[in-house]
Amino acid sequence: DIQMTQSPSSLSASVGDRVTITCRASQGIRNDLGWYQQKPGKAPKRLIFAVSSLDSGVPSRFSGSGSGTEFTLTISSLQPEDFATYYCLQHNVFPPAFGGGTKVEIK
Amino acid sequence: EVQLVQSGAEVKKTGESLKISCKGSGYSFSNYWIGWVRQMPGKGLEWMGIIYPGDSETKYSPSFQGQVTISADKSISTAYLQWSTLKASDTAIYYCARLYSGYYLSHLQYWGQGTLVTVSS
Numbered sequence: 026d027i028q029m030t031q032s033p034s035s036l037s038a039s040v041g042d043r044v045t046i047t048c049r050a051s052q053g054i055r056n057d058l059g060w061y062q063q064k065p066g067k068a069p070k071r072l073i074f075a076v077s078s079l080d081s082g083v084p085s086r087f088s089g090s091g092s093g094t095e096f097t098l099t100i101s102s103l104q105p106e107d108f109a110t111y112y113c114l115q116h117n118v119f120p121p122a123f124g125g126g127t128k129v130e131i132k
Numbered sequence: 133e134v135q136l137v138q139s140g141a142e143v144k145k146t147g148e149s150l151k152i153s154c155k156g157s158g159y160s161f162s163n164y165w166i167g168w169v170r171q172m173p174g175k176g177l178e179w180m181g182i183i184y185p186g187d188s189e190t191k192y193s194p195s196f197q198g199q200v201t202i203s204a205d206k207s208i209s210t211a212y213l214q215w216s217t218l219k220a221s222d223t224a225i226y227y228c229a230r231l232y233s234g235y236y237l238s239h240l241q242y243w244g245q246g247t248l249v250t251v252s253s
Contacts (some may be wrong), residue, residue: 026179026194048220059239062224067180068243069169072177120193126176 027051029115037132046127048113053093057117060089060098062110063126072092072111073098103129106122134158134229136166137191137245143250144218151214152247154228161209165231167240168202169212172224180226182236183211191236219253225249 028051029038038044048058056076071080073089076096085100101108108131113124139153152164167182181192192202204211211228213223226247229240 057237061173061240067241068246069229070243071241074232074239074241077171083134084233108209114177114179114239119191119237120181120195121179123177123179 026120027054027118027122028123029124031127032111033127034125035130037130038103039132040103042103042132044103044107044129046094046098046111046113046129047130048091048115048124050094050096050115052118054115054117056092057115058064058089058091058096059114059116061112061114062107062109063112069112070106077130078129079110100129105131134242134244136230138226138228138244138247141248143252146218146220146251148218148251149214149216150218150249151212152226152249154211154213154244156209156211156230159230162206163234165234165236165238166211167206167229167231168200168211168239169227169229170196170224171192171227171246173208177180177227180213182231183233185209185211187228196216219240220251221251222249223251 038069060073063069078087109126165182168180170178180196183202185206230242230243232238232241
């Protein structure tokens, strides 16, 4: 199975900060990686698919990048509504696997 | 509009059986894989398995193989997740989600609202 190592597991940031979250795969997964946002008490929501394609309605302050085994989600200017937990998901190799999550908290 | 509506919260005893549901609408239910994801209290997301409603082909993560059964009834656009013998460790929120395409290795695009399952002795 592929392991997805996500870092950091949590971070504290202020509104307006630039935030970067990383996912590392235990083997190459081409561009078969997505990012999800989950707010407390809510279902996850897809933000990004195919490494860098933003879902419809997702603000442009979110971006994804990477290739092979290392991938990054960046929030260019953190907004109050962005405080949530973020997960990556690889779907290149069966079974698909989520990263452990990154909780973004208010500083 | 694609929607996945899950059945309500359940409170069960250890050893009991349970079947929860996920009803899809707004798309051709038979032609897209539906997956199930577990979230234990305070923990992350775990991919459990998927089903293709068109022919009921299923694929399970090894961690969940034999622990749960995924099924679907395409005539009523509903997928199911069931347990024959519940354990306290099955306490979690369970989400269904529709895959992006008819290919089994694609990402999860649309999500249900989640079903909380609480199992106690």
